[in-house]
Amino acid sequence: MKALGELLRSAHIPLTFPHHSAIVTSLCTHSKECKAGSIFFGFQGQSSDGSRYAEEALQNGAILAIVDEEAPIDDHQSIIRVKNPHKTFALMSAAFHDNPQRELKLIAITGTDGKSSTADILHQLLSFEGMPTGLFSTTSIDDGTGKIPSPYRISTPEADLLYSFLDRCRSNRVEHVIIEATSHALSEEYSRLYGLSFEIGIITTLSGDHIEFHGSKEAYLEAKLSLLDMIRPQGHFISSIENQELKRCLRRSDPSIHIHILGRDHPYMVEEDTLHSVRGTFEGRSFTVNLGLSVLATNALLALLASSVITHKNPVELLPQLANVRPLKGRMQSVPNDKGVHIIIDYAHTIGAYERLFSFIRQIRGESRVITVMGAAGGRDKKKRSVLGSIASKESDILILTEEDPVYEDLRAINAMIEEGIASETCRVLEIDDRNLAIAEAIRLAEEGDIVLLLGKGHEQSIQRTNRSIPWDEEKAVLEVIG
Known part of the structure; x- marks a missing residue:
């Protein structure tokens, strides 16, 4: 715990607030987590404005709310406006924990x-x-x-x-x-x-x-x-x-x-x-x-x-x-199996990562078929989706489009954007919404010597769907299929 005045000084804020000797118990970015002695930071987000929760934070016991200088809320004696609340938050967090x-x-x-x-x-x-x-x-x-x-x-x-x-x-x-x-x-x-x-x-x-x-x-x-x-x-x-x-x-x-x-x-x-x-x-x-x-x-x-x-x-x-050096989970992670199939889990989800991965696959595949399971995250750069589809389709014999983290976007719409970039007439494309089923189908279709690429999730422990998070483990999903 720290005196409020000490934290204000750390962030170069003049000590005009009347209660600068008060003891700060916590720094909060969620109004519902505020308690007696908290400082609340109301950040401007991409889809919401945290300053709108300043009043709730104060009602929950916060002694101060810090918001952007342009925040669309009424002034209050317990609200301080600053140019960049994130910088203020960083400086105060450092001081709160004794630097x-x-x-x-x-x-x-x-x-x-x-x-x-x-x-x-x-x-x-x-x-x-x-x-x-x-x-x-x-x-x-x-x-x-x-x-x-x-x-x-x-x-x-x-x-x-x-x-x-x-x-x-x-x-x-x-x-x-x-x-x-x-x-x-x-x-x-x-x-x-x-x-x-x-x-x-x-x-x-x-x-x-x-x-x-x-x-x-x-x-x-x-x-x-x-x-x-x-x-x-x-x-x-x-x-x-x-x-x-x-x-x-x-x-x-x-x-x-x-x-x-x-x-x-x-x-x-x-x-x-x-x-x-x-x-x-x-x-x-x-x-x-x-x-x-x-x-x-x-x-x-x-x-x-x-x-x-x-x-x-x-x-x-x-x-x-x-x-x-030991391999990192979800980064070119090989899953041993009795089918003689090369099953690779990789976090690749950017254009650069796809280019490097599929260039490598082109060099080492020989006569092996390549079966790729992929998707694209919702709420992210939509322009890259068709590019990812193009890169993957050129080196894949079978491309299975599935969920990565659709979040609030329609999964079929995401996959349609990926399909727009598919540049190979010989690549067979399947759409399987459920990632578990997509992985199972990829492994079922694979024959000895084939390469199965499971892309986009890597180490991640959840899939983000509309308003909910589903527990996830890519390796576990594979092991449940291969036994």
Whole structure:
């Protein structure tokens, strides 16, 4: 608990509020969770305006409500208007938890694809070195007490949850913390990571995504590249890409930052790529990583460079550790079976991920048939749906369209948009609404040697349908079919 005045000062808000000596018991973004001593934050969302619940929050005991300066509500002595409530929330959350970030070394990983894989591999590499490390990613969290599956559907949490997590990391004597940083979290609109300074910033890949939120590809890229501005002086930036946008941002970034570009500064080559492993060379030395798909090997090498920075060891010295890295759930995850079928679960849901995955499938499939189960999320970028259909159909013999997370959209309408892009006359297309039944049909149709791709859900533990969330486990769904 903290005095209200202390939290107001942390967010640079003048102490004009009459009760600044009051004790704050919690920070809330949901009015129904407010109690005596709470501060309520009414955020402007894409479909609702949280400021409209300020009165309810105050009635439930909140001592203060903080809203946007343009919020369409009446003024009140217990309401403060600010330019960006999300930034205020971040600063107050840090102060409420006694600024744990000041005693931790933070690593942020962003990119269109590969964030979770890179974060998980780096966490493994540091554990090999005997270094307890915090982790908050789409798939897993570890506050220093051991890695567990993430219970959240959000990759980068709101500030109150993030700082509560960092506080636990500090209490558990963790020194380094890996944070998966989404474009939403980095954006000016959400500013979930506002005020943080990173020892290391990593960008995996960059292509267009979440256009429905950012408004344009340029705005999306700007959000991702803003990570460069959050790296501390003398910190490190690591990436495998070198394009004009990145070069422009590097020119404006702190010149004291150490730049590591995989491929340019650290030559590597993939020599053999199979469904279950990748073999290659890094700075002239051989390596093997037990992850299918060469892009996962790239993620592993990015993690290796970060581990090298943290441990102060030459990356070549750490290279043999890649052979010990375990696959991440839902990322090119192979499910053993007695049918002799290659069943692969993968989280691929972006254009870039589809392009890399199906390019790989084209190289290794031989005479095998490819059966793909896919869908597209509702409420997301509709323009990419036909593109995903086009990419998948060119390398699939059978394409089964099903639910991913339809949310409030009509599933048939989503699948119709995917079908608009189907570019192969030889690809057989089926529509099976229920994902369990779609997976069962894909496996039933598969013969020995065939490849079955189950795309879009990966590690996720639920399917979002209209007004309800259905528990889900892709691997379990497969195992129930194959016995």
